[in-house]
Amino acid sequence: MIHRLIEILIKKAMSVKKVVIILGARQVGKTTLLKSMFENEASFLWLNGDELDVQNLFASISAERFKAYLGSKKIVIIDEAQRISDIGLRLKVLFDSLPDIKFFATGSSSFDLANNVNEPLTGRKIQFNLFPLSFAELVQNSDLLTEKRLLPHRLVFGSYPEVVTSNGNEISVLKELSQSYLYKDILTFEKIRRSDKLVKLLQALAWQIGSQVSYNELAQTCSMDAKTVEHYITILEQAFIIFRLGSFSRNLRNELKSSRKIYFWDNGIRNAIIATFSPIENRNDAGALWENYLVSERLKKNSYNEAFANFWFWRTKEQQEIDYIEESNGKLNAFEFKWSDLAAKKAHFPLTFTRAYPNANYKVISPENVEDFLL
Known part of the structure; x- marks a missing residue:
């Protein structure tokens, strides 16, 4: 795997109490990057927004139910988050209710547009852009x-x-x-x-x-x-x-x-x-x-x-x-x-x-x- 320079910035953001959002076109390596970063971590939950059951989970989620769903895991990665309706608002609720959990979300292109991430997560997010290899x-x-x-x-x-x-x-x-x-x-x-x-x-x-x-x-x-x-x-x-x-x-x-x-x-x-x-x-x-x-x-x-x-x-x-x-x-x-x-x-x-x-x-x-x- 080709090492991505943005990994340094993401690791620095791990110590900040914010939702980490990684945006970029499809196929630039967002999924590969995060999987390589956390492959040896036992305490992360990977959710794919393209999957219908994940979409349904967020449609009716509460902080209490999500905490039970997490178990002992401390890191949540939501891949292709643009597929989940109102993901910005959902993340805001979870972020405010579960202060010990680190949230990551990746999105291709219209993640920021279609789901109005900016307004719900104002002051709660750090955003990085991933491009084709530099x-x-x-x-x-x-x-x-x-x-x-x-x-x-x-x-x-x-x-x-x-x-x-x-x-x-x-x-x-x-x-x-x-x-x-x-x-x-x-x-x-x-x-x-x-x-x-x-x-x-x-x-x-x-x-x-x-x-x-x-x-x-x-x-x-x-x-x-x-x-x-x-x-x-x-x-x-x-x-x-x-x-x-x-x-x-x-x-x-x-x-x-x-x-x-x-x-x-x-x-x-x-x-x-x-x-x-x-x-x-x-x-x-x-x-x-x-x-x-x-x-x-x-x-x-x-x-x-x-x-x-x-x-x-x-x-x-x-x-x-x-x-x-x-x-x-x-x-x-x-x-x-x-x-x-x-x-x-x-x-x-x-x-x-x-x-x-x-x-x-x-x-x-x-x-x-x-x-x-x-x-």
């Missing part, structure tokens, strides 16, 4: 040189755990992931009947990674209105399929102030949506895939290291651009991404930006120095 986790599992050599593979097939461990079978695994799991909770909880519209929107977004997106243009492409497009994008973001990157603007009139880019959390899922798995050397979207990979990996790194930072891209009306800007502790860091090491050596930052923000740090990231950005 560059740092893969380096830790093998070594830096091996993982750098595998970068062309990761850009095409991504880093879902089953994909990483299925050498030679990546395409079939990704097809199964993207067709069977990707939309499951969205279609169930959000009651989206027109799944063909959702697929068409995802395909349109997949073709536009690294580019600014317009809700109005997407609406025309997908035969929807702009408000529906924005709603679907919000759902897809909360389902850990995509995320948005806003534009940085402070000093200059010609800076774009309300633009956005949309990236995928996993390159393999993006390529599965458009059914394109050709080698990186034969692709005209290699630069966009490199950009998508680096931005998503950087956000994973920040999340697992609890490094709180704001992040944007930068562009002017004259199409001057910087791929990624991060602000932490009042310091601006600007990054350009180049898949070609030769292009990296020739890269430069726009004078418009460097003059407006002279105290920022600047760095070009290519495969040669990727560890400086992701480790």
Whole structure:
């Protein structure tokens, strides 16, 4: 098993009197993680929210009955908790009534939306997000040189755990992931009947990674209105399929102030949506895939290291651009991404930006120095 960095954070949370919630897309390894953490523990109760009897148990549970159900166990893990009706309220009652019990709950995508966890568990929960395997986790599992050599593979097939461990079978695994799991909770909880519209929107977004997106243009492409497009994008973001990157603007009139880019959390899922798995050397979207990979990996790194930072891209009306800007502790860091090491050596930052923000740090990231950005 590949060790997950989030395990350190979860273990720290064990000493805090809170419900520990682990969110992430299906198949990123939430169940595997918790089973590995508690496999040698005799005092935990594992409940699978996909099972009907578990759903029925929570439908009529009282603290007294649940305490009897627990026996001597001190840890309760509710897997796929999004399947249990009103799970937030149920957990609140149990948490308040059973102070000696440690509760864990995992949920894919719409757990937070469909069951209103935030309001019932305000002040009572610690939430962590689990993503597909990160560059740092893969380096830790093998070594830096091996993982750098595998970068062309990761850009095409991504880093879902089953994909990483299925050498030679990546395409079939990704097809199964993207067709069977990707939309499951969205279609169930959000009651989206027109799944063909959702697929068409995802395909349109997949073709536009690294580019600014317009809700109005997407609406025309997908035969929807702009408000529906924005709603679907919000759902897809909360389902850990995509995320948005806003534009940085402070000093200059010609800076774009309300633009956005949309990236995928996993390159393999993006390529599965458009059914394109050709080698990186034969692709005209290699630069966009490199950009998508680096931005998503950087956000994973920040999340697992609890490094709180704001992040944007930068562009002017004259199409001057910087791929990624991060602000932490009042310091601006600007990054350009180049898949070609030769292009990296020739890269430069726009004078418009460097003059407006002279105290920022600047760095070009290519495969040669990727560890400086992701480790």
